[in-house]
Ligand SMILES: [Zn+2]
């Protein structure tokens with residue numbers, strides 16, 4: 001059967017290779033077992049914001065206890081550190097879309113491992129139209145393709161628009177970040193979603209996803225979870 005040959009050809013010519021060390025990979029993902037084991041995982045995340053906690057016995061960080069964000073839970077498997085930050089930068093700034101599959105698969109696995117209740121849909125954090133034109137793609141949407149596929153969930157984009165062309169949160173201090181994101185999103189439709197997951201590439205202070213969650217809850221969504229590849233510490237890296 002010539003067609004079978006054709007479908008087999010790519011794996012014969014290009015066996016799975018680790019994108020980090022170029023070693024052959026026996027995994028379904030393009031990372032070898034060694035590099036996979038070395039990824040900077042957050043071992044004891046805050047249940048609500050995924051900020052790293054000092055001990056497993058704690059559930060919530062101090063910030064979530066005193067000033068809880070509008071979202072209910074966060075899955076963020078990694079610290080924003082090498083090599084995850086390099087892969088994220090490659091996706092976002094060099095358009096290496098193959099990294100979206102790797103990072104999306106890792107995020108989906110973290111969702112499974114957490115045992116969290118699945119939402120009804122995945123909402124990629126939208127980019128402002130101007131930024132989308134400049135970049136040509138929304139990295140959150142690219143990641144969402146692989147995460148949503150794993151759970152056979154619909155990707156819902158278009159129900160929220162980014163109305164403010166906000167500055168990158170990493171360039172601002174805490175006060176500016178809050179102001180920067182206030183009213184940054186507008187809701188276009190009122191679909192009857194009760195439980196959604198908002199997906200982004202990196203979470204810095206949580207102000208971006210916090211504001212999006214607030215907008216969704218005002219519109220009647222009951223539960224908003226956040227799924228993101230990486231979490232920075234509360235300080236700017
Ligand atoms: Zn490797």
Ligand SMILES: [Zn+2]
Nearest residue numbers: 046049061064
């Ligand atoms: Zn927290």
